[in-house]
Amino acid sequence: MAKEKFFNRDIENKILQFLDRPEIIIIRGPRQSGKTRLMKLISENINEKKEFINFDIPSNRNNISESPIDYINRIINNKNSDKITLFLDEVQRLDNAGEILKIIYDTFKGKVKIFASGSSSLEIRQKMLGFLVGRAIIFDLYTFSFGEFIRSKDNGLYSIFKERNNSLINLIEKGEEPLHTALSEDFLKLWKEYIVYGGYPEIVKADNFDIKKSLLLNLVNLYIEKDIISFFKIEDTKEFENFLRILSFNDSQMLTISNVANDSGISFYKADSYLGIIENTYIASRVYPYYSSISSSIKKTPKVYFFDLGLRNAILDNLLPYENRGDIGKLAENFVFSELIRLRKKVKYWRTKSGAEMDFIIEENNEIIPIEVKIGGSKAIGKSFYSFLETYKPKRAIVITLNEFSKNKINNTDIYYIPIFYL
Secondary structure (H helix, E strand, O other), X not given: XXXXXXXXXXXXXXXXXXXXXXXXXXXXXXXXXXHHHHHHHHHOOOOOEEEEEEOOOHHHHHHHHHOHHHHHHHHHHHHOXXXXXXXXXXXXXXXXXXXXXXXXXXHOOOOEEEEEEEOOHHHHHHHHHOOOOOOEEEEEOOOOOXXXXXXXXXXXXXXXXXXXXXXXXXXXXXXXXXXXXXXHHHHHHHHHHHHHHOOOHHHHHOOOHHHHHHHHHHHHHHHHHHHHHHOOOOOOHHHHHHHXXXXXXXXXXXXXXXXHHHHHOOOHHHHHHHHHHHHHOOOEEEEOEOOOOHHHHHHOOOEEEXXXXXXXXXXXXXXXXXXXXXXXXXXXXXXXXXXXXXXXOOEEEEEOOOOOEEEEEEEEOOEEEEEEEXXXXXXXXXXXXXXXHHHHOOOEEEEEEOOOOEEEEEOOEEEXXXXXXXX
């Protein structure tokens, strides 16, 4: 029997910093993103007794709901230990999850450390967070980032990637000069695979592309039918699937919910509800336009981007290789969005009434940084770019290219051309 592949996650070290603190650690993220595996990896750093509890199992939900204190006392007595670490998987399955965790935290503080995972940010927010103010720290675990994907394939190449990636982060956050590009062909080969098949751990582990396709299509079916339609009690399966496909096809474009509703043959309110479900199960996210006023921003038309491109492509049943695709521009924009989110950046876009547009805007240290995704052959920037520079006069701007690395200056703005695989 072949040994199971397992890859470390970047978020692990951030979580380990809170091992000796009393707060409950909540790990949120999509199904099959590796939350359970991450908790098991974290458990290897814990010397005291520990217990894993899966709340997908009804008897576990029933037992802890009847009496949380008795349930925990039983575990402590069985382990014959005064201190124990609990790993609670899919905790949002508990109807009264927040109240139960609060009771355990308050009753056994100093004796019980809790790690809890959940697949629905909506359920976690509604059922838990109100009870856990000051008692919990939240981490979001997405599917593999591009860097984690590289590390799973070539650890030596990853060390070079990490240097370039850090230099891009330092450019964004500190204005430092980025490192020059290296090994472009090797990075691009992996990037072209990543934007087709995405970063779900089981898909990353599969070496055969036919197996990757089968796993992704199966993931879509399980995700939609079991975790979304069943959990959120959606009555018309075909209707929801059709809405999701239309949304996938229109990703990275301005999204008018009424138009998508009309295309899907459903009401505005149902379309808005479906979009909320899609956001809260880590499939996609709305990105709003940049305005100085937050209230003005959220009233305007958003765009929608997907967190994992393999899932997006499987929803569209389009897993053609990079060279045969007609949606590379969309995939590149989606990729930049998802990597910026993994870097914990707040992402917006910019568009004027006259139609001038900038793909992404991020704010760093009270400065705005425009980011344009331009992976075609020409690196010439258009009128929209000049319009933004003239309006906001940023100190630096970034153009994401396929493999071009250079720098020039327009008025007082430094323009950096950065290869997409730096992300």
